[in-house]
Amino acid sequence: MTTPSPSLPRDIATLLRPALSGLTATVTSEVRRGVPTFADEGYTGAVSDAAERAIRHFLDRIDDPSTETEPFVKYFHDLGVRDLHTERPIIEPLRAAYRLGARAAWRHAARLVHDSGVASSTLCQLGEAVFAYMDELSSLSFAGHTQSQVRHADSIERHRKELLAILVSAEHPVPATTIARLAQAARWQVPRRIAAIAIEPRSDTVAPPAHAFGNRVLADVNTASPFLLVGEDDLVVLNELTAAVPGTRAAIGPPVALRHAGESLRWARHTLRLVQCGILPNVEVTWFDRQLSTLWMLDDPMVVAEMVERALAPLNGINSRQRTKLSDTLLLALETGRDIGRMADVLGVHAQTVRYRLRQLDKLFGRQLAERETRFAIELALRAERTLRPVG
Incomplete structure (x- = not known):
């Protein structure tokens, strides 16, 4: 801290020191009257103590510029950390108190100095x-x-990361008391059900900061596989995500109980991978629960590939363009019970073309199309093949 004024005579301190109690009372009264936070009777002692310390130190420095300042600095530094009674920050009321206190102290001191015949120039310096x-x-x-x-923000962020890690990686159920304790420290309101949102990492854009969505969202956005955990009722946060980072693709896992958050994240990431490789439509937001049949069908790619290979073996050897036409025709025939008119409308071809393709299919598959169980396997295989067909 600097000296109040190198040119202030030491006589000023000698003159004002006997008035220390009066100055302290004046400042205390003005602060408690003008700052509502400190009007409570419980603050009288704290305000008076701070005022007395400040005035005494001010006079000590006029009297001796080498006066030790470290304990004094710490005291007023710590006043900004927390309310002495409620542990809440009070920086704005405190700054108001300093302004009012300084004016009150100056008016009181100026009268005393003026009445003692001190020069006007010294009064101005004071x-x-x-x-x-x-x-x-x-x-x-x-x-x-x-x-x-x-420090407070860092502490909250550490607790949020700890809570996030526990929710998505716990192999065994985590006690509700542990979740509640961490959630309170992380300033996170525990939802009844939760959903994970997998976010596509983008090299050409900056990821939104973890705090961008407020306390309702737990986020890990600075990793190779960024994700959010969101209460089922707060999924509107997706609007904020797409607005903050346009063009970002995301996939939402199923809403689950907290103990299954890791499963929701697994499905969200799996869904996003299917979007990235072109199996699911290329849209900004993909919902797991709107792609259930596709996800179920592709849950085990090896089994799907084997099923397609066996059930659709008669189509092997046909060029890809012709195979696509016959596959679409066969699937529609199984869905409509060979309704020629409907098939022609859906396929956008003449009814004769439909009949021609059906004759080709009957020749390729033979009696297989007459057996109910085989027809079911063929239909599943056709749906899987269509699903695996890259989205154009």
Whole structure:
């Protein structure tokens, strides 16, 4: 801290020191009257103590510029960290108190100094020193407040990461008390059901910060596979995601109980991979529960490939373009019971073309199309093959 004013005579401190109690009372009264936060009777002692410390230190520095400042600095630095009674930050009321206190102290001191016949120039210097001193006190407390906020934010973020890791990776059920404790420390309201959102990492855009969605979302966005955990009722956050990072693709896993959050994340990531490789439509947001049949069908690619190979073996050897036409015709025939008119409308071809393709299929598959169980296997295989067909 700086000296109040190098040119202030030491006589000023000698003159004002006997008035210390009166100055303290004046400042305390003005602060409690003008700042509602400190009007409560419980603050009387704290406000009076701070005022007395500040005035005494101000006078000590006029009297002896080498006065030790470390304990004093710490005291006013810590005032900005928390409310002495409720542990809540009070930086704005505190700064208001400094301003009011400085004005009250200056008015009281100015009367005493003026009545003692001190020169007007010295009186002006004293005024400048008082308000410069007030700025120093305010800066000390604001520095304490800022550091406290940073530590508090870091602590919350650590608890959110710990909670996130537990929810998605726990192999065994985590006690509800543990979840509740971490959620409270992380400032996260525990939802009844939760859904994971897998986000496509983008090299050409900046990922949204973890705090971008507020306390309702747990986020890990700075990894190779970024994701969010969102309460089922808060999935509107997707609108904020797509607005914050246009063009980002995301997939939403199924809403589940908290203990199954890892499963929701697994399905969200699986769904996103299917979008990325062209099996599912290329849209910004893909919902797991709207792709259930596709996801079920592709849950085991090896089994699907074997089923397609066996059930659709008669189509082997046909060029890909012709195979696509015959496959689409056969699937539609199985779905409509060979309704020629409907098939022609859906396929956009003449009825004769439909009949021609059906004769080709009957020749290729023979009696297989007459057997119910075989028809079912062929239909599943056709649907799987269509699903695996890249989206155009």
